[in-house]
């Protein structure tokens with residue numbers, strides 16, 4: 001055991017932190033990476049073309065497997081259909097399996113085709129709503145084939161101008177399409193509903209915020225839950241409050257982590273807002289320690305996913321960076337002494353409570369993470385191990 005870890009251990013024992021549990025939690029967290037984070041991306045101004053990009057979904061799986069190989073906590077990849085359309089999904093599943101990974105959330109794509117310009121499940125034309133529903137049902141089938149238990153939905157539906165669409169009626173149309181999809185789920189599957197307040201529609205978006213997604217999930221039933229994408233809120237929104245509230249209602253299903261400063265920037269997770277990420281995990285861990293088993297179950301079943309689109313940086317190391325940043329903030333949140341926070345709350349000690357939370361954020365968890373990685377049999381420094389592995393150079397032959 002190295003000296004730095006020894007010191008860390010002494011410090012945490014003195015604070016009353018159960019390090020065994022911290023290690024277990026760090027070893028068991030899983031973060032899914034998105035297939036679309038491994039390919040060329042850009043802004044609406046330019047998509048930069050890089051060398052070595054995966055040429056198909058099979059190669060995306062190979063790149064994603066590298067992230068898992070070096071971090072040990074990313075064994076699943078989210079698919080976006082039809083971006084990841086293949087002839088034979090069983091074969092794709094086998095390929096992923098041979099690389100030590102599996103398929104995660106299936107994301108139907110209802111914003112790619114010309115027909116969806118004025119909406120998909122909220123389109124005034126029933127034929128287009130039918131087509132959108134068929135695609136949702138196709139994605140449920142794909143999920144069943146690849147062994148995924150999550151259908152992750154985001155709709156670009158909305159309008160650009162006042163009067164463009166019948167707002168109330170559109171939500172009803174969406175409900176009808178989602179109900180048919182929901183009824184096709186097997187009992188082990190979850191439907192996660194993602195919201196976003198604008199873009200690509202700029203006047204109104206049909207599911208603009210967590211309340212609308214929550215209401216839709218409630219109407220659909222137990223297997224529908226809300227997905228929080230950290231880039232999908234107005235400036236200044238208290239995301240951790242939304243997180244706490246949704247867990248309290250047993251309706252938080254998953255996350256799309258990414259970092260933003262202005263819009264839906266989709267940048268490396270935790271690059272500009274690590275404290276926000278830490279506070280999200282603090283709320284989740286507080287809920288995981290709740291006396292109500294149903295709250296605990298919700299907190300322990302959250303699907304953590306990254307939704308990041310790198311446009312200037314190298315994809316695989318950028319994804320590794322995001323994963324490590326999530327892991328770091330999770331580790332820090334595990335060091336919050338919840339009993340101490342609670343005691344300060346009981347005493348109405350505002351400064352004491354804030355101090356008890358912030359103190360964990362200010363701790364150096366490097367020795368802890370090195371120790372945990374050693375136990376997991378992955379490199380203590382995953383980023384430099386990846387960079388030295390030569391994989392980044394080997395894929396340049398893809399062209």
Ligand code: LRH
Nearest residue numbers: 107154194229256264307
């Ligand atoms: C929408 C979104 C949604 C999509 C992904 C590509 O902004 O966050 O999750 O599926 O980006």
Ligand code: MN
Nearest residue numbers: 194229256307
């Ligand atoms: Mn998203």
Ligand code: MN
Nearest residue numbers: 229231232264
């Ligand atoms: Mn987004």
